[in-house]
Amino acid sequence: xxxxxxxxxxxxxxxxxxxxxxxxxxxxxxxxxxxxxxxxxxxxxxxxxxxxxxxxxxxxxxxxxxxxxxxxxxxxxxxxxxxxxxxxxxxxxxxxxxxxxxxxxxxxxxxxxxxxxxxxxxxxxxxxxxxxxxxxxxxxxxxxxxxxxxxxxxxxxxxxxxxxxxxxxxxxxxxxxxxxxxxxxxxxxxxxxxxxxxxxxxxxxxxxxxxxxxxxxxxxxxxxxxxxxxxxxxxxxxxxxxxxxxxxxxxxxxxxxxxxxxxxxxxxxxxxxxxxxxxxxxxxxxxxxxxxxxxxxxxxxxxxxxxxxxxxxxxxxxxxxxxxxxxxxxxxxxxxxxxxxxxxxxxxxxxxxxxxxxxxxxxxxxxxxxxxxxxxxxxxxxxxxxxxxxxxxxxxxxxxxxxxxxxxxxxxxxxxxxxxxxxxxxxxxxxxxxxxx
Amino acid sequence: xxxxxxxxxxxxxxxxxxxxxxxxxxxxxxxxxxxxxxxxxxxxxxxxxxxxxxxxxxxxxxxxxxxxxxxxxxxxxxxxxxxxxxxxxxxxxxxxxxxxxxxxxxxxxxxxxxxxxxxxxxxxxxxxxxxxxxxxxxxxxxxxxxxxxxxxxxxxxxxxxxxxxxxxxxxxxxxxxxxxxxxxxxxxxxxxxxxxxxxxxxxxxxxxxxxxxxxxxxxxxxxxxxxxxxxxxxxxxxxxxxxxxxxxxxxxxxxxxxxxxxxxxxxxxxxxxxxxxxxxxxxxxxxxxxxxxxxxxxxxxxxxxxxxxxxxxxxxxxxxxxxxxxxxxxxxxxxxxxxxxxxxxxxxxxxxxxxxxxxxxxxxxxxxxxxxxxxxxxxxxxxxxxxxxxxxxxxxxxxxxxxxxxxxxxxxxxxxxxxxxxxxxxxxxxxxxxxxx
Numbered sequence: 001x002x003x004x005x006x007x008x009x010x011x012x013x014x015x016x017x018x019x020x021x022x023x024x025x026x027x028x029x030x031x032x033x034x035x036x037x038x039x040x041x042x043x044x045x046x047x048x049x050x051x052x053x054x055x056x057x058x059x060x061x062x063x064x065x066x067x068x069x070x071x072x073x074x075x076x077x078x079x080x081x082x083x084x085x086x087x088x089x090x091x092x093x094x095x096x097x098x099x100x101x102x103x104x105x106x107x108x109x110x111x112x113x114x115x116x117x118x119x120x121x122x123x124x125x126x127x128x129x130x131x132x133x134x135x136x137x138x139x140x141x142x143x144x145x146x147x148x149x150x151x152x153x154x155x156x157x158x159x160x161x162x163x164x165x166x167x168x169x170x171x172x173x174x175x176x177x178x179x180x181x182x183x184x185x186x187x188x189x190x191x192x193x194x195x196x197x198x199x200x201x202x203x204x205x206x207x208x209x210x211x212x213x214x215x216x217x218x219x220x221x222x223x224x225x226x227x228x229x230x231x232x233x234x235x236x237x238x239x240x241x242x243x244x245x246x247x248x249x250x251x252x253x254x255x256x257x258x259x260x261x262x263x264x265x266x267x268x269x270x271x272x273x274x275x276x277x278x279x280x281x282x283x284x285x286x287x288x289x290x291x292x293x294x295x296x297x298x299x300x301x302x303x304x305x306x307x308x309x310x311x312x313x314x315x316x317x318x319x320x321x322x323x324x325x326x327x328x329x330x331x332x333x334x335x336x337x338x339x340x341x342x343x344x345x346x347x348x349x350x351x352x353x354x355x356x357x358x359x360x361x362x363x364x365x366x367x368x369x370x371x372x373x374x375x376x377x378x379x380x381x382x383x384x385x386x387x388x389x390x391x392x393x394x395x396x397x398x399x400x401x402x403x404x405x406x407x408x409x410x411x412x413x414x415x416x417x418x419x420x421x422x423x424x425x426x427x428x429x430x431x432x433x434x435x436x437x
Numbered sequence: 438x439x440x441x442x443x444x445x446x447x448x449x450x451x452x453x454x455x456x457x458x459x460x461x462x463x464x465x466x467x468x469x470x471x472x473x474x475x476x477x478x479x480x481x482x483x484x485x486x487x488x489x490x491x492x493x494x495x496x497x498x499x500x501x502x503x504x505x506x507x508x509x510x511x512x513x514x515x516x517x518x519x520x521x522x523x524x525x526x527x528x529x530x531x532x533x534x535x536x537x538x539x540x541x542x543x544x545x546x547x548x549x550x551x552x553x554x555x556x557x558x559x560x561x562x563x564x565x566x567x568x569x570x571x572x573x574x575x576x577x578x579x580x581x582x583x584x585x586x587x588x589x590x591x592x593x594x595x596x597x598x599x600x601x602x603x604x605x606x607x608x609x610x611x612x613x614x615x616x617x618x619x620x621x622x623x624x625x626x627x628x629x630x631x632x633x634x635x636x637x638x639x640x641x642x643x644x645x646x647x648x649x650x651x652x653x654x655x656x657x658x659x660x661x662x663x664x665x666x667x668x669x670x671x672x673x674x675x676x677x678x679x680x681x682x683x684x685x686x687x688x689x690x691x692x693x694x695x696x697x698x699x700x701x702x703x704x705x706x707x708x709x710x711x712x713x714x715x716x717x718x719x720x721x722x723x724x725x726x727x728x729x730x731x732x733x734x735x736x737x738x739x740x741x742x743x744x745x746x747x748x749x750x751x752x753x754x755x756x757x758x759x760x761x762x763x764x765x766x767x768x769x770x771x772x773x774x775x776x777x778x779x780x781x782x783x784x785x786x787x788x789x790x791x792x793x794x795x796x797x798x799x800x801x802x803x804x805x806x807x808x809x810x811x812x813x814x815x816x817x818x819x820x821x822x823x824x825x826x827x828x829x830x831x832x833x834x835x836x837x838x839x840x841x842x843x844x845x846x847x848x849x850x851x852x853x854x855x856x857x858x859x860x861x862x863x864x865x866x867x868x869x870x871x872x873x874x
Contacts, residue, residue, distance in 0.1 A: 132610055133609050136693075148692070158692060160634075163633060164689050166689070166692075167696055168605070168606070169608055169696070171570055171793060173570050173658075173795070173796050174793055176658075182792065183659045183792055185791035185792050186790050187790060187791050188600060196600060197601075199732055199733070221611055221701075222620045222701075223872075224623070248791070252603070255589070255694070256573075256575060256695065257690075259604050259606070260788070260790065260793065263793040264658075264659075264793055295625070295635075296636070350697070351697070353636070354622035354682070355611075355619065355872075356608060356611055356701055357611055435792075
């Protein structure tokens with residue numbers, strides 16, 4: 001619901017939060033964990049405002065907040081946000097309201113809160129949570145169709161797609177935070193005409209533009225979460241790059257799904273934007289004419305009216321040559337999360353309908369968020385039509401898949417008339433050369 | 438390697454450990470976590486001997502051990518075995534040797550160690566570890582062929598099977614310990630001739646007879662584990678029942694693999710038998726004539742000579758009617774792990790070849806361990822040929838898939854001439870009726 005924290009007229013005494021196009025406006029207030037760079041301090045939770053961070057450990061110690069907001073700040077002061085996530089939506093909301101008021105122009109708390117600020121330029125980030133289980137969904141029908149054509153030309157969109165919010169379990173251990181650098185993976189590659197596979201570095205390294213959805217409160221095993229309750233269990237959303245080795249994937253994925261083609265690395269942006277901050281950017285969720293309606297357990301009036309989210313998304317690439325020449329990352333892809341075929345609430349409800357228990361800090365990936373047209377594709381394999389149509393970069397370099405040294409940046413933000421601009425910050429990762437055997 | 442702890446002539450001053458057919462002989466010494474039943478004590482690690490448990494917290498406090506064995510006992514004294522698992526094979530081995538000596542007939546430590554014993558009859562068990570990631574493999578070619586015929590009649594064994602140790606990520610949160618009771622899951626079911634699916638309780642509830650393999654020491658991201666090192670990273674093995682809803686699975690599994698058909702519950706036996714305890718029961722690993730040899734990264738002389746393990750396995754069923762009539766569980770299936778197509782070392786090496794990092798306490802499932810003949814099938818769907826050939830139980834009841842109230846028991850043990858008998862204890866789970874909507 002929209003409340004005073006969303007008022008686009010609000011301005012902060014942290015001047016950088018009021019700058020044109022700032023990600024971390026006072027209407028945003030996302031959460032991360034951080035420490036001062038180069039120290040061995042333990043990680044602690046923080047809230048972004050402009051180019052600063054409100055240190056929740058310092059805030060909690062300062063005793064500036066009362067009641068549920070104080071409880072929430074204390075729960076967010078540790079090295080992971082799991083305790084804050086477990087507290088539930090009323091606590092997250094109380095802390096947001098208290099911070100919104102204390103950070104506004106003219107707030108009486110300014111001088112005491114100022115002492116709790118740390119410049120973002122001075123910190124390094126941790127993962128927002130200890131992630132127990134990571135589930136990757138497949139919510140873009142455009143991605144499913146585009147990639148289906150490449151993996152199964154005769155049978156691109158499988159018959160279950162429009163009924164089942166398809167998902168699979170992902171690997172938690174190799175999830176890293178923005179800035180992650182990882183080696184090109186080795187794996188079994190099999191040429192179409194070869195008798196058997198060989199072990200070699202992947203030649204078809206790709207990205208997947210996704211959102212990461214953090215579960216807040218969980219559910220007991222055997223107790224599904226209904227659509228009416230689903231979003232109260234969601235803490236917030238970040239950006240997620242589900243790096244993929246397409247040649248390893250093509251050979252390994254049948255019959256049990258992707259495994260080593262994904263499990264070498266997954267990169268998250270450090271800031272988690274809460275569902276409350278995203279409230280102004282909700283849009284209606286509907287199905288194209290002729291498509292089946294969701295089964296009753298995946299349907300609700302609220303989901304139809306405002307189940308989707310208009311989160312604008314971009315993918316940028318900076319090659320080693322661009323970096324050496326001081327050239328900024330170049331935009332390759334632009335799309336929006338509004339095109340997804342399944343909503344956040346539907347993912348939560350479907351995941352638990354069999355009694356599976358979610359826990360605070362569990363992560364969902366949205367799946368690759370390709371839009372309806374090919375320039376909105378969320379992966380290189382789609383953008384280059386299976387590697388057959390290279391992209392030419394501004395400096396003349398060509399790309400089908402990623403080259404060693406490539407840095408990929410995901411960006412996301414929300415904006416609309418009558419609402420503030422809020423952004424997700426960058427999700428950055430770099431592909432390093434394969435280990436020499 | 439075989440050492441003094443494997444000597445079949447060893448007898449313990451804990452008399453129950455010397456009984457004919459005892460699971461927890463002095464040659465076994467498996468690890469679990471437990472607390473006294475009905476208390477709110479924290480869990481602590483223990484080692485089984487006969488019908489008793491050596492309480493590692495009490496042992497550590499008593500100061501009976503020295504050096505690396507004392508370090509290991511202290512690491513095993515907490516509520517999960519992860520710290521002990523992280524210590525590595527020399528520490529596990531030192532603790533095993535010290536306990537083997539102290540538990541032998543005539544040991545000087547008897548009276549002081551006696552004070553650290555807790556009767557198994559008085560305890561309840563926890564999960565052995567906090568399981569970060571759970572990976573389920575598919576290492577029985579017989580299971581893959583049998584089930585492939587049912588899901589894909591034209592294409593039962595896919596071309597990658599004999600090259601790739603197929604695996605997929607499983608759900609950690611719903612793993613429970615022996616005694617687990619869980620509701621029949623709801624899910625989308627689609628009849629072959631229906632236009633769309635309906636939401637209903639699964640009608641094809643199945644078991645999967647598997648082993649659970651606990652990782653001890655992990656690897657750094659980007660640093661694969663070679664075949665030569667692989668087994669030093671493995672802490673030990675337990676029994677695992679990968680409950681499966683076949684009708685949910687058939688509709689949901691393409692293209693990303695099983696998801697809600699498995700994630701409602703997975704049951705482990707409490708005792709983890711160490712790789713060292715299993716050393717006498719190793720057997721040669723070989724491929725049928727005409728099958729491709731493993732790629733070099735999945736091959737080693739040690740793997741060929743003794744990569745496989747002869748672990749005997751049974752599945753038993755007790756219906757509600759049998760339980761009410763005081764009838765013991767009835768044996769349905771008997772097989773051995775020696776028939777697996779891929780070894781433990783191959784699973785570890787394959788999992789990390791792409792740079793994926795394993796962590797202490799990570800769990801692998803072996804996949805359903807069907808043997809070469811149909812009466813060795815590790816799942817009901819195979820045993821009943823897709824539900825078409827019911828099994829008749831001794832009391833006249835028939836089964837294709839599980840009925841509400843059915844309890845399934847997995848058992849496992851090793852024996853051979855010139856070696857002791859060691860057993861895994863029971864892995865027990867019960868299917869409850871679906872929640873009424």
